Amino acid sequence: MGLGGSWDAEPLAAADIDAAEAAIQAALEIGITTFDHADIYRRGKAEAAFGEVLARTSGLRERIVLQTKCGIRQAEGDRPGIYDLRGDSIVRRVEESLARLRTDVIDVLLLHRPDPLADPEDVAKALMSLHEQGLVRRFGVSNMSAAQIAYLQAHLGVPLVANQLExxxxxxxxxxxxxxxxxxxxxxxxxxxxxxxxxxxxxxxxxxxxxxxxxxxxxxxxxxxxxxxxxxxxxxxxxxxxxxxxxxxxxxxxxxxxxxxxxxxxxxxxxxxxxxxxxxxxxxxxxxxxxxxxxxxxxxxx
Incomplete structure (x- = not known):
């Protein structure tokens, strides 16, 4: 979450990319090879900074596990921040994350927060489409209870592999x-x-x-x-x-x-x-x- 500079709409700066590279290298030095993102971190700039480092570091993508999350939409204009796990929205957010991360596949996609309006069949259809296209390898959730996980899993053709909690x-x-x-x-x-x-x-x-x-x-x-x-x-x-x-x-x-x-x-x-x-x-x-x-x-x- 700390990569990418400020939370405002200012464009990504060269110093932000250098800072991201220093953090990534420090993690690799001590044996950390899994990197966790979310599409909302720094309003997308965290993923973008990481993607720039991937693009300029030969062989790095093959050495790491890349995880990101979607499902939270930040406030915009008169619209308050909301949760959004509609199938079309999930697919769109993943496509945007892939572009920012400068990669053709996400290793693990987590659903960031439960959306009370989500239709599990619609969610599962979107996830399976992403999986079958080779855009996402595995799926998980974040901030979900056992009952919510079981309910989603009942509609999903691949196993959920992670739950991220505070x-x-x-x-x-x-x-x-x-x-x-x-x-x-x-x-x-x-x-x-x-x-x-x-x-x-x-x-x-x-x-x-x-x-x-x-x-x-x-x-x-x-x-x-x-x-x-x-x-x-x-x-x-x-x-x-x-x-x-x-x-x-x-x-x-x-x-x-x-x-x-x-x-x-x-x-x-x-x-x-x-x-x-x-x-x-x-x-x-x-x-x-x-x-x-x-x-x-x-x-x-x-």
């Missing part, structure tokens, strides 16, 4: 939902219970957006609980010879659901700080994982 040591509702069953606190958790289990049972990869929690535990803290968590994260990082960013990502990766963090930063130094999360198995004991969770939630488990 998951981090700060956004823990995906984890809290499973342990607050039969407690008074359960009503305060909005995360749809059973979604993690459904994805695991059906081979749907879980991708975590916002996994670094915008630096809450590795930069600026706003509350006593966040400060206590940051101190624990720093202590574990020192003990294990790694970075605080890695500890925060390891907390997700240590979960048996094989969660794949989607690092949102475009800063090369921030990306490189995640090296051990990309190259090493999560080095957290059962007790250390729980200690991080309990410290971040600021209360004992029920």
């Amino acid at each position: 998951m981090s040591l700060h956004r823990r509702d995906w984890c809290e939902a499973g342990v607050l069953v039969n407690t008074a606190e359960a009503a305060s958790i909005g995360f749809p219970l059973g979604t993690i289990e459904h994805c695991r049972a059906n081979g749907i990869s879980l991708q975590a957006w916002g996994p670094l929690a915008r630096g809450r535990f590795t930069g600026g803290q706003e509350t006593p609980t966040e400060r206590a968590t940051a101190e624990l994260v720093a202590a574990l990082a020192e003990e294990k010879g790694t970075t605080p960013e890695t500890i925060v990502l390891w907390w997700l990766q240590r979960h048996p659901a094989s969660i794949a963090p989607v690092i949102g930063s475009a800063k090369p130094e921030r990306i490189r700080a995640c090296r051990d999360a990309a190259q090493r198995e999560p080095d957290l004991t059962h007790e250390e994982w729980y200690r991080l969770w309990i410290t971040a939630r600021g209360a004992a488990l029920p």
